[in-house]
Amino acid sequence: MTTEVSQSAAGGVRHDWTRAEIGGIYRLPLLELVFRAQQVHRAHHPPNRVQTCWLVSIKTGACPEDCGYCPQSAHYKTGVARQDLMEPGEVIAQAARAKESGATRFCMGAAWRQVPDGREFEAVLEMVRGVAALDLEVCCTLGMLTEAQAERLKDAGLTAYNHNLDTSPEFYGNIISTRVYEDRLRTLAAVRRAGITVCSGGILGMGETEEDRIGLLHQLACLRPHPESVPINMLVRVEGTPLAGEPALDPLTMVRTIATARILMPASMVRLAAGRKQMSREAAALCFFAGANSLFIGEKLLTTPNPLPDEDEMLFRELGLETFASEVTARDGRIHAR
Ligand code: SAM
Ligand code: DTB
Ligand code: SF4
Numbered sequence: 001m002t003t004e005v006s007q008s009a010a011g012g013v014r015h016d017w018t019r020a021e022i023g024g025i026y027r028l029p030l031l032e033l034v035f036r037a038q039q040v041h042r043a044h045h046p047p048n049r050v051q052t053c054w055l056v057s058i059k060t061g062a063c064p065e066d067c068g069y070c071p072q073s074a075h076y077k078t079g080v081a082r083q084d085l086m087e088p089g090e091v092i093a094q095a096a097r098a099k100e101s102g103a104t105r106f107c108m109g110a111a112w113r114q115v116p117d118g119r120e121f122e123a124v125l126e127m128v129r130g131v132a133a134l135d136l137e138v139c140c141t142l143g144m145l146t147e148a149q150a151e152r153l154k155d156a157g158l159t160a161y162n163h164n165l166d167t168s169p170e171f172y173g174n175i176i177s178t179r180v181y182e183d184r185l186r187t188l189a190a191v192r193r194a195g196i197t198v199c200s201g202g203i204l205g206m207g208e209t210e211e212d213r214i215g216l217l218h219q220l221a222c223l224r225p226h227p228e229s230v231p232i233n234m235l236v237r238v239e240g241t242p243l244a245g246e247p248a249l250d251p252l253t254m255v256r257t258i259a260t261a262r263i264l265m266p267a268s269m270v271r272l273a274a275g276r277k278q279m280s281r282e283a284a285a286l287c288f289f290a291g292a293n294s295l296f297i298g299e300k301l302l303t304t305p306n307p308l309p310d311e312d313e314m315l316f317r318e319l320g321l322e323t324f325a326s327e328v329t330a331r332d333g334r335i336h337a338r
Contacts, residue, residue: 013266015224026260034290036331041291044266051269051294052323053105054098057302059085063111068175069203070156071238071274071303072111078240080303085120093132102323105137109302114144125156130156139199144187150194160229161191162199168215171208199229204257205235205249213257230261230268234275236304251283255290260290269294277305285319
């Protein structure tokens with residue numbers, strides 16, 4: 001049985017949410033919200049199971065964009081060492097190691113505003129082909145993409161493309177000035193048209209209001225179809241970025257946002273993405289209870305640290321979490337029972 005089947009059995013998926021409705025869900029008493037989210041979770045996904053994803057930065061730093069949260073922007077002095085595009089062989093070897101470590105999805109990130117055509121794009125296509133041949137889900141996040149590029153990535157075997165909306169349309173301009181919300185939506189549409197699954201979510205803790213978080217969820221939940229994968233990142237505050245001095249986010253805000261995302265997008269994989277390093281295991285446990293069923297493993301995200309493999313093994317053991325085997329998380333980015 002695929003999730004699509006269980007989804008219709010559970011009453012269908014909506015794309016016509018209003019902001020007011022989403023606000024009503026987001027502002028429920030926390031325990032009521034988490035309880036409802038767990039019910040929705042169980043109607044659409046196996047309980048106690050998480051997808052494990054591995055990130056690698058294939059091109060690091062010197063990015064022309066000015067995203068206020070990002071250590072890789074050329075606009076800020078953050079101490080991130082710049083690195084040109086990696087060799088395909090090296091990336092594919094890392095993917096093989098990621099698979100040995102138990103990852104079922106391999107995500108390649110590049111600090112680009114947009115994908116450059118030519119030698120570098122050809123190298124990325126070779127990486128995608130190599131990773132797909134290892135029978136891993138393959139994801140890329142390379143910045144803006146044209147339809148022609150999306151089609152070539154699809155042909156190379158790409159499962160998913162990550163492109164985050166990050167925050168609400170109103171707050172977006174406070175964080176980034178070098179591109180607009182509409183650019184992000186256009187890339188997501190190109191990805192969708194090419195038949196690649198969409199991975200899109202946001203970042204919490206950038207000084208946004210509750211209304212902005214509701215606005216982000218509204219944008220995501222009104223995409224048709226929903227993004228198959230929704231990463232919720234807690235801002236990693238990196239020295240030198242304009243957001244380095246933001247106060248720490250209350251982890252319960254992550255829980256609330258994840259629970260709301262789970263209710264709005266019942267069949268999607270919701271990822272507890274960046275920020276686990278600065279989160280207690282109790283907070284992470286609540287995020288999983290609220291419906292997160294995916295996470296990044298491996299000791300580094302793109303440029304910042306992630307919990308160590310030993311710590312994650314212990315977390316899985318203590319919570320009784322099992323990981324999806326690669327045969328279970330199928331290459332179309334959705335879960336299929338064996
Ligand atoms: N350059 C491409 C882009 O922006 O789409 C791909 C790489 S970019 C680093 C991928 C995503 O990482 C961003 O959209 C953002 O949501 C997330 N990210 C970057 N810096 C972060 C930080 N300090 N904390 C949390 N998430 C972050
Ligand atoms: C996503 O939503 N989070 C990941 C992945 N997609 C590419 C990136 C997190 C980056 C955190 C900051 C860093 O390590 O540079
Ligand atoms: Fe560049 Fe992506 Fe970082 Fe923005 S988030 S500065 S586009 S690498």
